[in-house]
Amino acid sequence: MSVVILYGTETGTSELVADAIADVLATDHDPSVYDMSEFAVEDLDAEDFLVVVCATYGEGEFPTGAEPFADELNEVEPDLAGLRFAVFGLGDTIYGETFNRGGELMAELLTKYGATQVGEHARHDNSSAIKPAKLAAEWAEGLSPIIEPVSAN
Template identity: 85%
Template sequence: MSVVILYGTETGNGELVADAIADTLAADHDPSIYDMSEFAVEDLDPEDFLVIVCSTYGEGELPTGAEPFAEELESVNPDLTGLRFAVFGLGDSIYDTFNRGGEIVAEMLTKRGAVQVGEHARHDNSSAIKPAKQAAEWAEGISQEI
């Protein structure tokens, strides 16, 4: 099955995490990676499995890289029935809005009929765990859901 990995990032960590997830999933699946700012909502296909990698910016907002995708989801309001997805969020637990970016995208997708599967991963930048390492381990579990 094809896996589409979309990342929304402010500093580039999301792209590194997306690469780590793709490397892990490539053993059993056919992953492709796209920056959310360059991916058209009309290209979402229920035949694909979607992985969202999204950081949190500012006071719990989406990062700049995820805003065009979110705005297009709002304006087009597609029926995403049949689309399955998983989320890996990035944030820092020193903030009250810890990992809110990934939650926002998940809410937007489920509101339109998509179904979230697996554990919603939440990397904590205040931890000693590197995000790409946590992402690779998470992707091993998600691979079973695809």
């Protein structure tokens, strides 16, 4: 099964995280990594498994790299029924209530249009000693087994 990994970033950390996830998933899957700002909503395919890596910027908003994709989702209002996705969010607990809000907002948008979130919603805390790519690799290990589509039997 093909895995599409989309990242939305402000400083580049989400891209590093997306690459770390792709490295782990490449063992059993066929991952492709794309910048959200360069990915068209019409290219979303229910036959693929979607992994979203999204930072949080400002006061709980999308990073600049995720805004065009989010805007396009709202403009196109696609039917994403059948699309399964998982989210790895990045944020910092020093921002309290808006911690990791970018990933949560993207999950809300995707589910609004019919996609189904699966697996653990990972939330990296930049205030922790854990490096984001390390946490992402560990998370991807747990994600790999649930990527395969549910049997239609």
